[in-house]
Amino acid sequence: MAYVLIVPFASWPDAPFVPTGAKYYEKIVEALGLKSGERFYDLGCGHAGLLIYSAQKRGTLGIGYEMFFWPRLLAQSNAMLRRTAVNICSQNLLSADLSDADAIYCYLSPLLMKQVEDNLLAKMKSGSRVLSRSFPLPSRKPDRVWSEKASADKFYLYYF
Ligand SMILES: C[S@@+](CC[C@H](N)C(=O)[O-])C[C@H]1O[C@@H](n2cnc3c(N)ncnc32)[C@H](O)[C@@H]1O
Numbered sequence: 001m002a003y004v005l006i007v008p009f010a011s012w013p014d015a016p017f018v019p020t021g022a023k024y025y026e027k028i029v030e031a032l033g034l035k036s037g038e039r040f041y042d043l044g045c046g047h048a049g050l051l052i053y054s055a056q057k058r059g060t061l062g063i064g065y066e067m068f069f070w071p072r073l074l075a076q077s078n079a080m081l082r083r084t085a086v087n088i089c090s091q092n093l094l095s096a097d098l099s100d101a102d103a104i105y106c107y108l109s110p111l112l113m114k115q116v117e118d119n120l121l122a123k124m125k126s127g128s129r130v131l132s133r134s135f136p137l138p139s140r141k142p143d144r145v146w147s148e149k150a151s152a153d154k155f156y157l158y159y160f
Pocket residue numbers: 012014015016017018019020021042043044045046047048049050065066067068071091092093094106107108
């Protein structure tokens with residue numbers, strides 16, 4: 001189901017609001033091996049469609065970081081209307097405390113990935129998983145890489 005009802009176009013110097021298509025959601029939650037009760041973060045969650053899907057299908061607890069007003073309003077409205085276990089934080093994703101994360105998804109920009117990687121390496125617990133769409137972590141070798149037929153974009157999976 002498409003979660004994009006209204007997508008106000010907006011862009012920022014570091015990572016624009018370009019949502020991951022709903023057609024990828026199942027593949028993403030499968031690749032991350034998400035289980036009920038796990039804490040699933042989306043760093044720069046946009047309208048939070050992936051977190052809501054995962055909460056509904058897998059019973060995960062979603063935490064979305066979204067610093068910008070319009071996508072955050074969409075995320076908060078979507079989560080509230082669907083009554084899912086998804087919380088939206090209005091902070092910079094670079095200052096996120098990820099120490100309790102079981103899995104993380106991000107679809108950002110090359111400009112942010114070095115700082116994201118530093119934060120992940122400092123805070124991620126053993127056994128957690130990270131999936132980044134399009135932009136790999138600069139220093140770490142991914143455990144798995146794949147691309148979808150409908151998209152030239154690659155997905156990079158890391159086990160911590
Ligand atoms: C490419 S979109 C991805 C949205 C969502 N993760 C998805 O895949 O559907 C990137 C999102 O990150 C947000 N963002 C960019 N920089 C951010 C920052 N420093 N802190 C929090 N959110 C940020 C943008 O507002 C945008 O909604």
